Amino acid sequence: MISYNQIDDMLKPVGFCLRGGFTDKLTTLLVGNVGSDIWKLFGQQYDDWMEPDPLDHWTRDHLVRLADELDCKVVFPFDGPAYAPFQKWAMKADCVFPSPLGPLIHPVYGLWHAYRGAFVFEHPIKGIPPKPKLTSPCERCQKKPCLKTCPVGAFTVDGYNVPDCMDYLGRHLDSDCMTLGCLARRACPVGEKFSYHPAHGQFHMDRFLRSAPLKP
Structure with a gap:
């Protein structure tokens, strides 16, 4: 069975990373970016600039292919309405809090992070890290x-x-x-x-x- 860390390693070549996860009936792993790691890789190819939303198109392309490899479903925050509850999922899985500006703030990354998708598995994934017990900065x-x-x-x-x-x-x-x-x-x-x-x-x-x- 593939582990959380192995999936995280599979995301690194395109600048993404796992941002926590949880298991209810299904297992949800949040996929996002920290800082400008994705910016170093996005936009290198002509097709990356597919309008009307180039970064969303680029994200979908990479995460759908990886989800097929992992044999799981992938959900995106920009698909809707109805939109998946990414902020609710993030506060359940990751150490983030509401900020005065609106976006969720992380005690280490500040406001310089985002959630770009979520992998949803029908089976548990081993090694999901516990949510750190920190307070809002x-x-x-x-x-x-x-x-x-x-x-x-x-x-x-x-x-x-x-x-x-x-x-x-x-x-x-x-x-x-x-x-x-x-x-x-x-x-x-x-x-x-x-x-x-x-x-x-x-x-x-x-x-x-x-x-x-x-x-x-």
Whole structure:
């Protein structure tokens, strides 16, 4: 029977890693990335840039092939509606917590990680690591720089003002938010060494801006 660590090793050549797992009736292993490991590998081939969502297409291509090899099902967070409950799964399997910005924060990786898919097995997988018993780094953060850095104050304790954020980005395509990645996210001191490469951050901001509904 294949183990958790063996599956993790199979993911490394494409920059992915396992991000924890759990067994109910089925066994679910979360697949994601930490830092910009995937950015070093994504986009090398012409077909990687398949529109409308190149990174999702690239992710699906690699994980479906690996799921076939593992004889398991693969689920993606971008398939829907209805969407699979990835945040719920992540908090069950991995050491992550809600952050003031919305994305789940990890005590080591900070906000510089993502969940790209999940392998679902009909049988147990040996070696799934227990979830570490740590607390949210946000509980110890008094200054909350993430809530003070956005140039339009889009992030507050009351939530995220998406229209103001998108309006600013659309009018300032050469801003640091667009060329480096979200400044509020980059202001978080947790996991700084895992922060996305500027080109990686710019890619996500560009895709985020493209998701804005067209104005009549």
